[in-house]
Amino acid sequence: LAKTTQPISMDSYEGQEVNITCSHNNIATNDYITWYQQFPSQGPRFIIQGYKTKVTNEVASLFIPADRKSSTLSLPRVSLSDTAVYYCLVGDIPGGYQKVTFGTGTKLQVIP
Amino acid sequence: GAVVSQHPSRVICKSGTSVKIECRSLDFQATTMFWYRQFPKQSLMLMATSNEGSKATYEQGVEKDKFLINHASLTLSTLTVTSAHPEDSSFYICSARSSPGQEINEQFFGPGTRLTVL
Numbered sequence: 395l396a397k398t399t400q401p402i403s404m405d406s407y408e409g410q411e412v413n414i415t416c417s418h419n420n421i422a423t424n425d426y427i428t429w430y431q432q433f434p435s436q437g438p439r440f441i442i443q444g445y446k447t448k449v450t451n452e453v454a455s456l457f458i459p460a461d462r463k464s465s466t467l468s469l470p471r472v473s474l475s476d477t478a479v480y481y482c483l484v485g486d487i488p489g490g491y492q493k494v495t496f497g498t499g500t501k502l503q504v505i506p
Numbered sequence: 507g508a509v510v511s512q513h514p515s516r517v518i519c520k521s522g523t524s525v526k527i528e529c530r531s532l533d534f535q536a537t538t539m540f541w542y543r544q545f546p547k548q549s550l551m552l553m554a555t556s557n558e559g560s561k562a563t564y565e566q567g568v569e570k571d572k573f574l575i576n577h578a579s580l581t582l583s584t585l586t587v588t589s590a591h592p593e594d595s596s597f598y599i600c601s602a603r604s605s606p607g608q609e610i611n612e613q614f615f616g617p618g619t620r621l622t623v624l
Contacts, residue, residue: 438550439615440613496549
């Protein structure tokens, strides 16, 4: 399982765009990159998933360079409610079961 | 998205007793469910993989006789913490994986169960 490295914490003001980068140097060919959000005392919530290049949905964008050794989660115009821990995971999908290992995550604090 | 529920959401028990936590996939079938444990200010740690109709696969360092996992149906997995001790106090989270072949493969997480052992 590819190990991931993220900044432990980040601060941002409301309304700004936040970019959280994750390193996964040992990512395998079959691995996808998935980001989750977790609020205190809640289960993680899926944000976005991608394999290469750029993926965008209604809440975030995910940028993955050609070598796939890193990825960047981009949150546009954050609000106070985006204060949470963000986890980057890599795992082999589809087929079989996806056993994933959570890294330390990035604690994002949005400041008024 | 799919919904995974856990019951109870919070439980307090005395040391030495056993506690059962249920994890249900409400609107999809899950052949595989995962159990995690999370201590305060720490990341989630995978405890075991629960496979419907077969024995669970435990991660290294997790005592299978202490954390009993049963996955009797495609929508229900249970985790029983036997002879609980204060050090077992933690936030237990389950997840269920969507079916293989889906365009987006994600794990759907339950809301978690806060266990406090006195």
